[in-house]
Amino acid sequence: MSEILEALKAEARRRRPNLQQDRASFYLTGRTADTQLADVAGLGLRAAPLAAYRRPEELRHDYPLILLADPEAPLRPLSGLIDDLLEARATGEDADRVRQLGLVLEQHLRARAEQQVVRLSEAWSQAVATMTAEDPTCAPHLERLTAARDVDGELVACTTDSARRIVTHVWSVVQAARVQRLAARLERLRHGLADILAAEQANSAAGLTPDRIAHSIGPVFAGELDVTALARLLTDNRPAFLLSDARRERVRRLLEVLESQQFMPPAGREGYEFVYDAPAAAIAAYHERFTATTELAKALVIAELEIDGRYREQAHDALFESWSVADLDAATLEMFPEYLVHCDLEQLSPADTIELLEALSDHLPINAVVCVNDLVPHAMAGGAGGLSPRTLTGAALGDGEAFILQVPASALAVAMDQLVRGCAAPRSALFAVYTGAGQWVADLPPFIAAAAATEARVFPAYCYDPSAGPTWADRFTLHVNPRVDEDWPVRPLRYADESLQHREVELAFTAADFFAGDARFLHHLALAGDDFGGTVVPFAEHLAKGSDAWTDELPYLLMVDAEDGLHRVLVDRPLLRLVGHILGKWRRLQERGGIHNSYAARELAHERAQWEAERAELIAAAKAASLGLTSGTGQAGPATGAPAAAPAVADLLDLGEEEDEPVARDPYQPWIETARCSTCNECTLVNDRMFAYNENRQAYIADADAGTFAELVQAAENCQVAIIHPGKPRNPAEPGLEDLIKRAEPFT
Amino acid sequence: MIERMANGHAPASAAESLLRLYDERVEIEGFQKAVPRWCAGCGDNAVLAALQRLLRDEGLRPEKTVFVSGIGCSSRLPHYMNTYGFHGIHGRALPVAEGVRLARPDLHVFVNTGDGDCFSIGAAHWIHAIRYNMKMVVMVHDNQIYGLTKKQASPTSPANTVSNTTPRGSRLEAMNPLTVTLGVQNVSFVAQAADWIPEVLYDIVQAAFHHDGLAFVRIIQRCPEWMPSLLDPWLHDPGRVQLLHHENALSISPSLKMLYRNTLEHDPSDIHRAREVASSIDPLPIGILYHDPSVPRHDQILRENVVHSAESVRRLLDAEFDKFAVGARAGSA
Numbered sequence A: 001m002s003e004i005l006e007a008l009k010a011e012a013r014r015r016r017p018n019l020q021q022d023r024a025s026f027y028l029t030g031r032t033a034d035t036q037l038a039d040v041a042g043l044g045l046r047a048a049p050l051a052a053y054r055r056p057e058e059l060r061h062d063y064p065l066i067l068l069a070d071p072e073a074p075l076r077p078l079s080g081l082i083d084d085l086l087e088a089r090a091t092g093e094d095a096d097r098v099r100q101l102g103l104v105l106e107q108h109l110r111a112r113a114e115q116q117v118v119r120l121s122e123a124w125s126q127a128v129a130t131m132t133a134e135d136p137t138c139a140p141h142l143e144r145l146t147a148a149r150d151v152d153g154e155l156v157a158c159t160t161d162s163a164r165r166i167v168t169h170v171w172s173v174v175q176a177a178r179v180q181r182l183a184a185r186l187e188r189l190r191h192g193l194a195d196i197l198a199a200e201q202a203n204s205a206a207g208l209t210p211d212r213i214a215h216s217i218g219p220v221f222a223g224e225l226d227v228t229a230l231a232r233l234l235t236d237n238r239p240a241f242l243l244s245d246a247r248r249e250r251v252r253r254l255l256e257v258l259e260s261q262q263f264m265p266p267a268g269r270e271g272y273e274f275v276y277d278a279p280a281a282a283i284a285a286y287h288e289r290f291t292a293t294t295e296l297a298k299a300l301v302i303a304e305l306e307i308d309g310r311y312r313e314q315a316h317d318a319l320f321e322s323w324s325v326a327d328l329d330a331a332t333l334e335m336f337p338e339y340l341v342h343c344d345l346e347q348l349s350p351a352d353t354i355e356l357l358e359a360l361s362d363h364l365p366i367n368a369v370v371c372v373n374d375l376v377p378h379a380m381a382g383g384a385g386g387l388s389p390r391t392l393t394g395a396a397l398g399d400g401e402a403f404i405l406q407v408p409a410s411a412l413a414v415a416m417d418q419l420v421r422g423c424a425a426p427r428s429a430l431f432a433v434y435t436g437a438g439q440w441v442a443d444l445p446p447f448i449a450a451a452a453a454t455e456a457r458v459f460p461a462y463c464y465d466p467s468a469g470p471t472w473a474d475r476f477t478l479h480v481n482p483r484v485d486e487d488w489p490v491r492p493l494r495y496a497d498e499s500l501q502h503r504e505v506e507l508a509f510t511a512a513d514f515f516a517g518d519a520r521f522l523h524h525l526a527l528a529g530d531d532f533g534g535t536v537v538p539f540a541e542h543l544a545k546g547s548d549a550w551t552d553e554l555p556y557l558l559m560v561d562a563e564d565g566l567h568r569v570l571v572d573r574p575l576l577r578l579v580g581h582i583l584g585k586w587r588r589l590q591e592r593g594g595i596h597n598s599y600a601a602r603e604l605a606h607e608r609a610q611w612e613a614e615r616a617e618l619i620a621a622a623k624a625a626s627l628g629l630t631s632g633t634g635q636a637g638p639a640t641g642a643p644a645a646a647p648a649v650a651d652l653l654d655l656g657e658e659e660d661e662p663v664a665r666d667p668y669q670p671w672i673e674t675a676r677c678s679t680c681n682e683c684t685l686v687n688d689r690m691f692a693y694n695e696n697r698q699a700y701i702a703d704a705d706a707g708t709f710a711e712l713v714q715a716a717e718n719c720q721v722a723i724i725h726p727g728k729p730r731n732p733a734e735p736g737l738e739d740l741i742k743r744a745e746p747f748t
Numbered sequence B: 001m002i003e004r005m006a007n008g009h010a011p012a013s014a015a016e017s018l019l020r021l022y023d024e025r026v027e028i029e030g031f032q033k034a035v036p037r038w039c040a041g042c043g044d045n046a047v048l049a050a051l052q053r054l055l056r057d058e059g060l061r062p063e064k065t066v067f068v069s070g071i072g073c074s075s076r077l078p079h080y081m082n083t084y085g086f087h088g089i090h091g092r093a094l095p096v097a098e099g100v101r102l103a104r105p106d107l108h109v110f111v112n113t114g115d116g117d118c119f120s121i122g123a124a125h126w127i128h129a130i131r132y133n134m135k136m137v138v139m140v141h142d143n144q145i146y147g148l149t150k151k152q153a154s155p156t157s158p159a160n161t162v163s164n165t166t167p168r169g170s171r172l173e174a175m176n177p178l179t180v181t182l183g184v185q186n187v188s189f190v191a192q193a194a195d196w197i198p199e200v201l202y203d204i205v206q207a208a209f210h211h212d213g214l215a216f217v218r219i220i221q222r223c224p225e226w227m228p229s230l231l232d233p234w235l236h237d238p239g240r241v242q243l244l245h246h247e248n249a250l251s252i253s254p255s256l257k258m259l260y261r262n263t264l265e266h267d268p269s270d271i272h273r274a275r276e277v278a279s280s281i282d283p284l285p286i287g288i289l290y291h292d293p294s295v296p297r298h299d300q301i302l303r304e305n306v307v308h309s310a311e312s313v314r315r316l317l318d319a320e321f322d323k324f325a326v327g328a329r330a331g332s333a
Ligand SMILES: Cc1ncc(C[n+]2csc(CCOP(=O)(O)OP(=O)(O)O)c2C)c(N)n1
Pocket: B071, B072, B073, B074, B075, B090, B113, B114, B115, B116, B117, B118, B141, B143, B145, B146, B147, B148, B149, B154
């Protein structure tokens, strides 16, 4: 530290000897009584970086969201839609006007959505009506945007209730697509099974009565045919198509199962409920329906076999007798509807939590949306103990079986793909969403509060997807968090000082900044007074030195009051400790996400040391060589010369399969290059006992003695690809041998 | 053995594997029907044998497989296959096959057609079928002549072919159906095989079968009856045949390599190079010329979201019948 600074600090201490003592006392005891320090109560403070978000209605952000019916993209931010419309339509001479009007329209829509949930099309026409009433000239420009808008759905603003609504919507849309597949399959199978019974009926004597034949021909031609004779002809001369009793019974039973099931009942019939408020109810429903699930899933598989005519009683009867759900293929089970549980974390009892965790671990088809409404630890809030979000998601993450998405309500649109993946995944999923609720001193909209919780690492966003691959690196991602590789996100803060001069500082947004806005933390804060000569330091800086380190530089936060006046606010030790705790958890999460991974760092250090040692050895060897020393092995060869013996070419060349061994052939025996035979029938037509086809329909000599040498030669000559080799005559008495031997020569 | 192309088939689930255990395996005899009436030595026999082997090896069921053809010697193939078959009308094999594909997406569709059937009278259907890219294997038995009608020049007959319609020799150079096919929008699989190299013929039809779209295979086929010496130069001198290989296509077995020493590494994803290779007649390229599995299939696009339920079929039929209904008009007595 420079001497001047040291002198300044000493002077400050001399002038106000007891202010720093007061601060230290507050830091240790959390009391401001009998000190020069002032309470922060009544000032309506919020963390300085949040000053810019005082009027959220003027901000452009992801909310309101439009809820769409598209299972791949069920959410769309209004601002994204407006941007796309402006990009497409704000062109030509009035581009600027269209752009400006589009942004005003967006503000109107946002304001309407804040008041109530409303359909986009409805809010849109109201907003356009209001705008054109104020200024009729904007009508044609707005009309262009209206004509280009091709989506519609509910507009949902960010309130503390909207997280549940949004996740439930995404789940419903994905579920509808899943159920649609099941419905289509059921319909197809019902149709196919009914066809089997109908075919038997149509071909039976009962189905071939003159009346029925006349009916099927229709009134126009029925008179021209003798339907009685036709009925007799058909019943007498056609082989009867009759199902075995067992098969008929089986098909009937399958139809019964498909028609009476309640997973996807035919139109007009009541089916099962799949959405629940409590985990226990959903889990109980799943277990109650277990037998029905097995029965239907089995029926689907058997029905496919029946329709394909692949059902073999001898084998399949016994096989299906012993089948359970565990034997069914994943594709069939994936078609079944899943269960949705939505609840507030604060309402979960310990028993609920354990049951839910077990269901997640056991891969039950349950998706749980758990809304988190309070992030203040119970000890700090002065309440009785209860479940913290970390307990639930942490335990599920440790177990590693279920899909987990933890995300603040503000980032639901950003995390849409993960949300869809979680809902579509054939296993259990847990969605923990922080709604932005809290006891904020200054009015903090849920969108801002939710985003701030994630920025401050109090509610880090992450996704764990067990289907993404076998390793943590494949499955776990933290990337929705800002500045994911830092302790805290650091951003510039611009303000004007007492002499109205522009100033800028780099400010970390910490968990203390987040909690400092909550009424339950007011007694952990005090105004630091206006003399700072080096005795207070920004919070993050203090924490970096170790949260318990006692130094004479005490931690402060920058906060703004209702009039945007900037204050330095002291923080006491319990809050500092809490934040230290949160930072520790964040760092462990970072490690899981592959950031600052301690194993990797250790491995790297080890590799580096090894590399450096090898390098040092090489340098030493090179130096020794340049001094004319030999290596001492006694084998030092010439500097240039024959390279070391290369491995045998055969060792390097992996031909991938066995080389065909050249076969030593008996020149007297006839043979065929069977692999090259083009199945042309020439040889088999000459003599099909001598020449025959193997299992691939390619010719070989089946019996050389089954014919004459003349036939062998003729086949060789006829063979289109010249692959028959006649060998030598086997019967010296065969006539015309001399000529035949000459003709056989080209084929030896 | 030439290895099959990597195909993206997902491994079967345990349950599916168990079910397959009980499926009846159909041996090659199970796919044979009637005695082929092709001339002895005809190359069509080799195609038939390769296909029967394929059906057996892929475990296809006769009732889930259909062979569609037009008219010609080659088009008689469905008669000799113990599966569903449709011996159609001259030049119209492809539209029939497209109809089958759309109405029965559960069937494996194969088309056997001749050079006259496909490139002459059926040329328009050929071009559009390539563009539609519906999943099927199309094999053109190209003997460079009309065989069934006893020797008339076809579009692929070489110049100076003496035939019943060209008694003084044909005047035009032969058309190259490979480069034409490779010029059509949406082409996704093109290969050339020769009936007298059965190993490669088998591997090509197998790769074609696994292709997710229309696989076009031109098979150079010998017609010993009417063009007895046409292909002799290539038959007698294996050096004039050029075998194509690539890690993303076929590989050549060591024993084949000993006979066919003229080989070329050709990447089937490169369409420009494919056109270049395809334009060679001598040496004759044999192998997979082009393969792009990402081309969209018209049969899938058309069937998207179509559920064929009893209800929807009834609705469609009713709508059709309503067109013929004579309804009482309002106000008429
Ligand atoms: C509409 C029509 N026109 C002409 C014919 C006569 N015809 C029968 S087969 C054939 C040519 C067949 O040649 P190709 O397709 O090459 O078959 P190949 O016999 O050579 O295998 C012709 C012109 C016919 N059957 N129908």
